Amino acid sequence: MVRGKTQMKRIENATSRQVTFSKRRNGLLKKAFELSVLCDAEIALIIFSARGKLYEFASSSMQEIIERYKAHAKEITSSSAIDHENQPSRYEAASLLKKIEHLETFKRKILGEKLESCSIEELHELESKLEHGLRRIRGKKQQLLEEQLAQLQQKENTLVEENTLLREKLQPNLPSEAANEVVLDDIPGEHTEVDVETELCIGCPGRGKTNGILQG
Numbered sequence: 001m002v003r004g005k006t007q008m009k010r011i012e013n014a015t016s017r018q019v020t021f022s023k024r025r026n027g028l029l030k031k032a033f034e035l036s037v038l039c040d041a042e043i044a045l046i047i048f049s050a051r052g053k054l055y056e057f058a059s060s061s062m063q064e065i066i067e068r069y070k071a072h073a074k075e076i077t078s079s080s081a082i083d084h085e086n087q088p089s090r091y092e093a094a095s096l097l098k099k100i101e102h103l104e105t106f107k108r109k110i111l112g113e114k115l116e117s118c119s120i121e122e123l124h125e126l127e128s129k130l131e132h133g134l135r136r137i138r139g140k141k142q143q144l145l146e147e148q149l150a151q152l153q154q155k156e157n158t159l160v161e162e163n164t165l166l167r168e169k170l171q172p173n174l175p176s177e178a179a180n181e182v183v184l185d186d187i188p189g190e191h192t193e194v195d196v197e198t199e200l201c202i203g204c205p206g207r208g209k210t211n212g213i214l215q216g
Contacts, residue, residue, distance in 0.1 A: 021049060028047070032045045033059075043058070044057070044065035044066065
């Protein structure tokens with residue numbers, strides 16, 4: 001007679017449930033013992049019946065195995081908590097790496113490298129971006145030149161104003177030409193008539209007019 005497959009659900013009959021518990025409990029304890037002996041495994045098995053009765057098996061000391069289990073479970077919990085806390089950082093790092101790779105690829109394409117895999121649409125889009133970038137660069141350059149020109153014009157105006165102020169400060173201290181002119185006609189008794197002799201005398205000076213006087 002072939003036994004039917006046991007359904008995995010609670011046995012409603014109390015007697016059948018108790019008989020099944022006893023059989024499977026003994027089988028489980030036997031398997032735990034065999035596993036510990038054959039494989040040199042450290043095993044602790046704890047069973048509580050429906051009535052609260054304890055059944056246990058330990059390949060060595062039950063207390064030592066339980067302490068070992070607690071320490072191991074604590075390490076797993078701590079490691080799991082750290083992994084959970086670092087999960088966003090790992091996700092962000094992976095996302096940043098992808099962005100960096102994308103930017104590096106785009107940079108190479110901008111420089112005209114690695115264009116073999118680009119389609120016509122991608123090349124057209126790349127050309128449009130380059131033209132837009134050039135317009136922005138030229139606009140910024142023109143703006144900077146105009147600002148520099150305005151600064152130079154302002155400096156020039158400032159220098160002209162300072163030069164004008166210096167001239168105005170120095171003008172009252174300049175000597176007047178009219179004040180320095182000496183007019184002889186305004187000084188009485190200073191008129192002197194100078195007679196120019198046109199006679200040519202031949203001979204030693206101081207002897208008076210002698211022979212050989214030439215009339216001019």
